[in-house]
Amino acid sequence: MSEPIAYTALQKGAVVTASGGERLGTVEHVLQDPSLDLFDGLAVRTHHGLRFVDARQVTGITTDGVDTTIDESEVAGLPAPDGDAVLDADPEQYEGEGLTAWWGRTFRRSHWLREKD
Incomplete structure (x- = not known):
């Protein structure tokens, strides 16, 4: 049984799933501002390359991985992450x-x- 965890405990390689339960990819990097304890989103390695998943699109972070509101058909249209933290x-x-x-x-x-x- 999976248990909820904080974004700070999320590891590179954790599985990211679509709203329908399909595998979207794996966590490459957690985008955050530690000084504000602010979770901004995830850089996710997908079959379309590295994509940004906004924190608002994350519905759960557990010991099994990350659940999102993203439909599998939307992955290619997700933006690539940018900025210093990537x-x-x-x-x-x-x-x-x-x-x-x-x-x-x-x-x-x-x-x-x-x-x-």
Whole structure:
């Protein structure tokens, strides 16, 4: 039996379903403003590419995945996500001594900074 969870507990790869129960895709990224505890929506990997699902289109977030009000026929028409919060990055690529790691840490991206001992 699935249990409701907070959007903050939602994991990449969670299944996103249409209003009819069909699989739309998987969660790529939760779009949020943590300083306001504001859930804006989801970047969802679909067979049409990466699509934005607005928070108003989400009817439930559970341990089984995300339920939406979206009909399966509407997926292709969903907008692609945009903005600074939309990333398709591997945080591990910024670890280490390489130039990419240095560049990221130089511009003070929090997930690029080394932890202090």
